[in-house]
Every structure is written in structure tokens, then in C-alpha cells.
Amino acid sequence: MIKPDAVENGHIGAILEKINGAGFRIVAMKLTQLSRNEAGQFYAVHAERPFYGELVEYMTSGPIVADILEKENAVADFRTLIGATNPAEAAEGTIRKLYAQSIAANAIHGSDSDENAAIEGAFFFGGREQYAY
Ligand code: CMP
Numbered sequence: 001m002i003k004p005d006a007v008e009n010g011h012i013g014a015i016l017e018k019i020n021g022a023g024f025r026i027v028a029m030k031l032t033q034l035s036r037n038e039a040g041q042f043y044a045v046h047a048e049r050p051f052y053g054e055l056v057e058y059m060t061s062g063p064i065v066a067d068i069l070e071k072e073n074a075v076a077d078f079r080t081l082i083g084a085t086n087p088a089e090a091a092e093g094t095i096r097k098l099y100a101q102s103i104a105a106n107a108i109h110g111s112d113s114d115e116n117a118a119i120e121g122a123f124f125f126g127g128r129e130q131y132a133y
Contacts, residue, residue: 001120004062005105007031012065015095015108019069022081028068028125034060042123051104058104066124075117078110 002015020026034042039059046052071077083094087106090097100107111117 001067001109001124002065003105003107003109004058004064005101006099006107007063007065009099011099011107015099016067018081018095019067022071022077024069024071024074024078026067027070028121029065030124031063031065032124033063036060042120054104068121068125075111075114079112082108082110 002012006012006015016026036056039056040047043052043055043059046055049055069078081095083090083096085096085106086103087096087100088103090100095108096106111120
């Protein structure tokens with residue numbers, strides 16, 4: 001998911017280019033805006049964290065781009081491509097190092113396991129798109 005700061009700052013194209021350049025295939029994509037309820041549900045695993053309110057507020061502040069990506073070893077390779085959660089700690093050349101503003105407005109989200117990738121893909125694309133590839 002390309003987050004509101006990166007969309008607002010005009011980085012959709014550059015980020016998709018890096019994703020494709022790293023060997024990922026985009027198999028579903030949409031621009032949409034999350035409601036508070038949806039953002040709360042997407043990040044429910046963080047509900048008890050002190051930053052949850054700020055995270056939901058921020059994630060609903062503007063449009064996001066949701067993508068389903070395919071690649072061998074996709075989860076681990078994508079996490080390498082995007083860099084550390086805190087852009088101040090992200091490696092040179094990573095998407096967060098290049099485009100993130102802060103730990104909350106950190107440009108992009110990647111699923112942390114195959115299981116969560118399936119859950120998060122279904123969250124955004126639900127129906128037939130799951131079977132489109
Ligand atoms: P993401 O990979 O989308 O997963 C959870 C998000 O919570 C994370 O990226 C950050 O944007 C956000 N987050 C994590 N830690 C903090 C923090 N200390 N303060 C604010 N937001 C945070």
C-alpha cells in the first residue's frame with residue numbers, strides 16, 4: 001500500500017517503477033481512500049499501541065494505492081526494498097529512505113507474512129480479483 005504522504009507528494013509513479021524494477025509483478029491495483037473504520041480494521045493488530053489513533057488519523061488523511069504483488073520470496077524481498085519502518089533507520093536506496101516523511105508517514109506498507117498478504121489482499125480486493133491471476 002502506497003500511503004497518503006507518498007500519494008500526496010506525487011511519488012506513485014516512482015515507487016511503482018522501483019517495485020517493477022525489483023522484479024515484482026503488479027497483479028491488482030487501485031487508488032482509494034480508507035474510512036476510519038476501514039483503517040482501524042486494517043491496523044487492528046496495533047489497536048493497543050500508543051500510536052494507533054495517530055496511525056488511523058493519518059491513514060485516512062488522503063488517498064492510498066493498494067497493490068497485490070507477485071514474486072518468488074515476495075514478502076521478504078519487498079521488506080528489503082521498502083526499508084525499515086522508521087525512515088531515519090532505512091537503508092540507502094530503499095523506498096522509505098527516498099520517499100518517507102516520518103515513522104507514521106512512512107510512504108509504504110508491506111505485508112509481513114504470506115498469511116497477512118492474503119488477508120490484506122482480500123481486505124482491498126475481496127471478490128473476483130483474488131482469482132484473476
Ligand atoms: P506499517 O509497516 O504500515 O505498519 C504499522 C505502521 O504503524 C507502521 O508502518 C508505521 O507507519 C506506524 N508506526 C509504527 N511505529 C510507530 C510509532 N512509534 N509512531 C507512529 N507510527 C508508528
